[in-house]
Amino acid sequence: MLRDAAVSAVIAFGLFGAMIGLKTEVGVQTIELTPRPYLVLAAVVLVFFGRLALLAWKKSRPAGTPKRGRITAVANKAGRYLTPVVLVLTITLPFYAERYYVDLGVLVLTYVMLGWGLNIVVGLAGLLDLGYVAFYAVGAYSYALIAQNFGLGFWTCLPLAGILAAFWGVLLGFPVLRLRGDYLAIVTLAFGEIIRVVILNWTSLTGGPNGLSGIPRPTLFGLVFNSSGGEGSFAEFFGIEPNISQRGIFLFYVILGLALLTNWVSLRLRRLPLGRAWEALREDEIACRALGIDVTVTKLTAFAMGACFAGFAGAFFATRQAFISPESFTFIESAIVLAIVVLGGLGSQIGVALAAVVMIGGGELFRDFQEYRMLIFGGALVIMMVVRPRGLVSGRTPSVSLGDKRHISADMMTEGHG
Amino acid sequence: MAYALQQLINGLTLGMIYGLIAVGYTMVYGIIGMINFAHGDIFMVGAFLSLISLTVLSGLGITSVPLALALTLVFAAGIAGLYGWTVERVAYRPLRGSFRLAPLISAIGMSIVLQNFVQVSQGARVKPMPEMLPGGIKLLTEDNFAVQLSWMQIAITIVTLLLLVAFTYLVTRTPLGRAMRACEQDQKMAGLLGIDTDRTISITFVIGAALAAVAGLMFLLYYGVIDFYIGFIAGVKAFTAAVLGGIGSLPGAVLGGLAIGLIETFWSAYFSVQYKDVAAFSILVLVLIFMPTGLLGRADVEKV
Numbered sequence: 001m002l003r004d005a006a007v008s009a010v011i012a013f014g015l016f017g018a019m020i021g022l023k024t025e026v027g028v029q030t031i032e033l034t035p036r037p038y039l040v041l042a043a044v045v046l047v048f049f050g051r052l053a054l055l056a057w058k059k060s061r062p063a064g065t066p067k068r069g070r071i072t073a074v075a076n077k078a079g080r081y082l083t084p085v086v087l088v089l090t091i092t093l094p095f096y097a098e099r100y101y102v103d104l105g106v107l108v109l110t111y112v113m114l115g116w117g118l119n120i121v122v123g124l125a126g127l128l129d130l131g132y133v134a135f136y137a138v139g140a141y142s143y144a145l146i147a148q149n150f151g152l153g154f155w156t157c158l159p160l161a162g163i164l165a166a167f168w169g170v171l172l173g174f175p176v177l178r179l180r181g182d183y184l185a186i187v188t189l190a191f192g193e194i195i196r197v198v199i200l201n202w203t204s205l206t207g208g209p210n211g212l213s214g215i216p217r218p219t220l221f222g223l224v225f226n227s228s229g230g231e232g233s234f235a236e237f238f239g240i241e242p243n244i245s246q247r248g249i250f251l252f253y254v255i256l257g258l259a260l261l262t263n264w265v266s267l268r269l270r271r272l273p274l275g276r277a278w279e280a281l282r283e284d285e286i287a288c289r290a291l292g293i294d295v296t297v298t299k300l301t302a303f304a305m306g307a308c309f310a311g312f313a314g315a316f317f318a319t320r321q322a323f324i325s326p327e328s329f330t331f332i333e334s335a336i337v338l339a340i341v342v343l344g345g346l347g348s349q350i351g352v353a354l355a356a357v358v359m360i361g362g363g364e365l366f367r368d369f370q371e372y373r374m375l376i377f378g379g380a381l382v383i384m385m386v387v388r389p390r391g392l393v394s395g396r397t398p399s400v401s402l403g404d405k406r407h408i409s410a411d412m413m414t415e416g417h418g
Numbered sequence: 419m420a421y422a423l424q425q426l427i428n429g430l431t432l433g434m435i436y437g438l439i440a441v442g443y444t445m446v447y448g449i450i451g452m453i454n455f456a457h458g459d460i461f462m463v464g465a466f467l468s469l470i471s472l473t474v475l476s477g478l479g480i481t482s483v484p485l486a487l488a489l490t491l492v493f494a495a496g497i498a499g500l501y502g503w504t505v506e507r508v509a510y511r512p513l514r515g516s517f518r519l520a521p522l523i524s525a526i527g528m529s530i531v532l533q534n535f536v537q538v539s540q541g542a543r544v545k546p547m548p549e550m551l552p553g554g555i556k557l558l559t560e561d562n563f564a565v566q567l568s569w570m571q572i573a574i575t576i577v578t579l580l581l582l583v584a585f586t587y588l589v590t591r592t593p594l595g596r597a598m599r600a601c602e603q604d605q606k607m608a609g610l611l612g613i614d615t616d617r618t619i620s621i622t623f624v625i626g627a628a629l630a631a632v633a634g635l636m637f638l639l640y641y642g643v644i645d646f647y648i649g650f651i652a653g654v655k656a657f658t659a660a661v662l663g664g665i666g667s668l669p670g671a672v673l674g675g676l677a678i679g680l681i682e683t684f685w686s687a688y689f690s691v692q693y694k695d696v697a698a699f700s701i702l703v704l705v706l707i708f709m710p711t712g713l714l715g716r717a718d719v720e721k722v
Binding site for chain 1: 452453463466467469470471473474477493497500501504508509512513516517518519520521522523524526527528529530531532533534535536537538539540541543544545546547548650654657658661692693695696699700702703706707710
């Protein structure tokens with residue numbers, strides 16, 4: 001055990017010796033080096049004891065297969081009672097929480113919505129989409145451009161943004177959906193990057209790296225939200241003091257509604273033949289073909305549905321920020337949403353919501369360590385895959401069944417080729 | 419004409435770099451059937467290691483350029499190999515036999531970790547590097563435009579070719595290469611016949627990472643600037659090269675690399691520099707749609 005840990009420490013020294021130990025600084029003419037021996041020592045010692053602790057923990061655990069599916073069973077049982085409670089707590093959040101938490105709630109709910117949207121593609125249909133952010137970007141830019149060029153309001157543009165994003169989903173999905181799993185992943189990644197590069201360089205339309213600003217805010221049946229009150233404002237209509245937090249609360253309810261819509265639609269779709277075809281496709285594509293399911297159309301609808309919800313979320317993002325730039329739509333964003341879906345347990349609605357709270361809320365905790373946030377995020381992704389590759393809610397309950405709904409635990413499942 | 423010739427030279431040099439990275443992708447995909455998403459970032463780590471090593475060597479007063487380059491090559495390849503080994507050991511090996519998407523997601527996580535690790539440890543600023551091998555041969559002059567073959571380009575070509583010859587020898591003539599090919603064909607059977615498959619896979623990662631690190635060194639010398647983000651784009655392009663050449667095929671990876679390098683260079687020269695990444699990505703999409711087996715690949719037979 002000690003020897004193993006010592007070997008790990010030596011390897012760690014090899015890894016970190018140069019990279020941490022010698023920091024390159026850009027000098028006037030040349031590169032200068034700053035030696036940081038103590039940092040290396042710290043890292044090596046950390047690895048040594050980390051490895052030791054890991055080995056000790058492994059040794060102390062009893063042999064035999066670990067019990068899986070416990071969290072799942074608990075989550076499923078509790079889910080029935082927990083869901084209404086969480087829902088009520090969420091709906092009433094603006095009444096008891098401070099403004100900061102309402103804004104955080106808006107952020108988390110945006111990711112919940114994106115997660116539920118991507119869940120249709122990845123969780124239900126089993127298509128790994130690494131370019132999901134492209135549709136988010138399409139939605140955001142569609143809303144911004146339509147609103148600015150044609151003077152339409154948020155509520156008119158919202159469906160348009162969704163339709164446009166779905167249209168792009170079909171357009172991009174059509175040629176690539178014949179591809180197998182990881183090829184599909186790379187192609188969607190490439191599409192995501194293409195869209196970003198185009199947005200970045202098409203300066204005359206999208207403003208390029210400067211982005212678009214002055215995007216109109218949403219209204220409630222024509223009532224605007226502003227801090228000064230005045231004619232036609234929400235505050236004036238209801239005869240209350242104008243307050244800037246009213247808009248935050250309104251946005252909170254808008255995104256909550258949108259997220260619940262996503263949830264409701266995907267839950268409903270799962271019961272339709274289409275949704276069942278998605279799930280069948282995830283489990284075994286060849287069997288699906290043999291049963292006469294049109295694989296391309298089924299995949300395409302999943303892609304389009306996912307894209308559509310990303311488009312809604314994008315439009316909401318644009319109206320919330322009032323400013324968008326290509327920087328908001330990088331690959332990392334796709335990775336975060338994917339991580340939420342995977343951590344939640346592919347296909348589980350409540351799991352995705354929990355995961356979004358953990359990841360985004362948890363990320364907020366690390367706000368002070370801005371630099372290390374992504375490092376921790378990446379590490380968490382790896383550890384999650386190694387420890388619980390099936391996510392928090394790892395088992396599955398059939399969407400439709402004859403008689404009792406029996407729970408299927410994770411180790412009974414094999415994924416087909418999707 | 420002269421302009422096109424110059425672009426041809428530049429494109430081939432760039433293609434060599436992509437080819438070296440692509441070899442790592444193709445080997446790993448051949449053996450364990452996963453896209454090693456972190457490979458591009460290993461390339462980036464290799465570039466940073468080279469920068470550090472070159473700076474240290476110049477600080478130590480080693481002025482002989484060939485010696486410094488040779489030492490750096492060995493150092494960067496060695497440490498990057500260690501990185502490759504660690505990545506495989508930590509992020510991929512525990513997931514062998516897990517469900518299909520798990521290794522890919524873990525690889526994405528690893529890629530993010532490596533990128534941000536370098537960003538945190540070395541800073542986010544772009545690192546410039548003074549030119550080490552200035553000058554070159556003037557091939558011909560036409561209308562005041564001199565076609566130049568720089569020493570750097572010659573060096574890159576020679577080193578790439580040497581490495582590829584050595585590597586081909588390794589794969590086709592040595593016991594290790596035989597083990598690697600056996601694992602590629604049927605991992606379980608190879609294991610039954612007494613091949614340590616885990617070890618073979620580890621060595622594959624180490625070799626792939628070492629080649630990527632050499633590519634990183636070349637990138638550093640050729641472009642003179644690096645930052646922590648170069649791995650992502652270069653990785654996707656090298657993956658495109660591997661797919662274009664036929665994934666799993668080693669000569670294909672080099673061929674694909676050269677093709678991508680040429681296409682990118684000519685695209686930037688004649689159409690638009692801003693959209694050069696779009697060109698590479700579009701090729702990836704087109705190849706996968708119309709020619710999924712690539713130039714030299716075998717058709718993938720799916721068994722049920």
